[in-house]
Amino acid sequence: MGDLRPYPGTPRWVTVLGIVALVLILLVSILLFAGVGGPHGPRRHTPSNGPGGHTPPSSVTDDHTRPAVVLTPTHRP
Amino acid sequence: MTPGLRKFALTVHLTLSVGWIGAVAAYLALGVAAVTSQDTQTVRAAWIAMELTGWFVIVPLALAALFTGIVMSLGTPWGLFRHYWVMISLVLTILSTAVLLLHMPDVSSLANVAREADGADLAGLGGDLLHPGVGLLVLLGITALNVYKPRGMTRYGWCKEQEERRKRHEQPTVLVP
Numbered sequence: 001m002g003d004l005r006p007y008p009g010t011p012r013w014v015t016v017l018g019i020v021a022l023v024l025i026l027l028v029s030i031l032l033f034a035g036v037g038g039p040h041g042p043r044r045h046t047p048s049n050g051p052g053g054h055t056p057p058s059s060v061t062d063d064h065t066r067p068a069v070v071l072t073p074t075h076r077p
Numbered sequence: 078m079t080p081g082l083r084k085f086a087l088t089v090h091l092t093l094s095v096g097w098i099g100a101v102a103a104y105l106a107l108g109v110a111a112v113t114s115q116d117t118q119t120v121r122a123a124w125i126a127m128e129l130t131g132w133f134v135i136v137p138l139a140l141a142a143l144f145t146g147i148v149m150s151l152g153t154p155w156g157l158f159r160h161y162w163v164m165i166s167l168v169l170t171i172l173s174t175a176v177l178l179l180h181m182p183d184v185s186s187l188a189n190v191a192r193e194a195d196g197a198d199l200a201g202l203g204g205d206l207l208h209p210g211v212g213l214l215v216l217l218g219i220t221a222l223n224v225y226k227p228r229g230m231t232r233y234g235w236c237k238e239q240e241e242r243r244k245r246h247e248q249p250t251v252l253v254p
Contacts (some may be wrong), residue, residue, distance in 0.1 A: 004239050011229030013160045 078152035086152065090145035094223075097138040098216045104130050105209040112204030120199045124191035126214060127205065131181050139174045159234030162222045169219050173212055180208050 078086065104127055111123035146167065150157045158164055184205060191202055230238065 007232055007235045011161060011227070013227055016200055017165065053164075073234065 081151075083153060086145065086149055090142065090149050093138055093142040093145055094216075097135065097142050098213065098220065100134045100138055101131060101209050101213050101216060104135060105206065105213060108205045108209055111202070112206065115200075117199050118194060120202070121194075124188045124202065128184050128188035131177075131184050136177060137211065139170075139177055143170050143174055146166050155210060156234065156237075158231055159237060160226075161229040161231060162226050164231060166219050166222050169215055173215050173219075176208065176213070 107123045107127045107130065111120050111127065114120050122180070147157065149155075150163055150167070156161050157167060187202060187205070191199060194202070
């Protein structure tokens with residue numbers, strides 16, 4: 001029969017790593033709930049108005065195909 | 078796994094993992110360019126390159142590194158849940174890959190805006206430094222764990238080892254006349 005030894009327990013480095021991870025998770029959760037840094041995701045980078053939130057920049061919404069100046073038609077005699 | 082196959086699998090796994098770190102570093106450099114550059118073309122190019130690098134380099138490397146890591150663990154005596162360093166590496170790799178896959182659609186969305194926006198709108202896009210920055214730190218941590226392999230067995234690993242030891246001792250000894 002072999003010598004069966006009892007489990008020596010969790011190593012210290014794992015315990016330390018676990019505590020550090022727990023603190024980091026708590027910190028990130030608090031920051032997210034407090035809304036620090038604005039909303040998460042692509043919306044944070046773009047201006048928002050209205051309930052929809054995401055509004056593309058004006059250069060995207062502007063219709064560049066239409067001329068800005070309305071030309072008066074020339075009347076031929 | 079035979080020693081030859083094991084060495085080959087290790088080479089593939091190392092290449093993919095280190096490649097993942099390198100790709101994230103390149104992505105981070107593009108992210109810095111997108112934040113700091115005043116040139117419209119540079120910001121637009123950086124976002125487009127970030128999207129391409131993310132989908133076609135980082136995501137495949139992450140998935141492949143995760144897969145080969147699991148294969149390596151299962152094919153060697155290390156196992157997946159026997160040693161703390163293997164288990165923590167696995168959890169961190171799964172988390173990193175999940176965050177990456179959840180984040181990439183956002184990057185695509187911003188790259189699409191960057192393609193069509195100009196001037197002040199492009200400057201307002203900002204950058205993407207937090208995700209790759211934290212990701213790079215996590216990946217370096219995983220690499221350190223894999224190199225140093227700190228001692229420490231899980232309760233499951235300890236029980237398995239004791240069981241195997243007991244079986245070895247219980248095997249009848251064959252006496253050679």
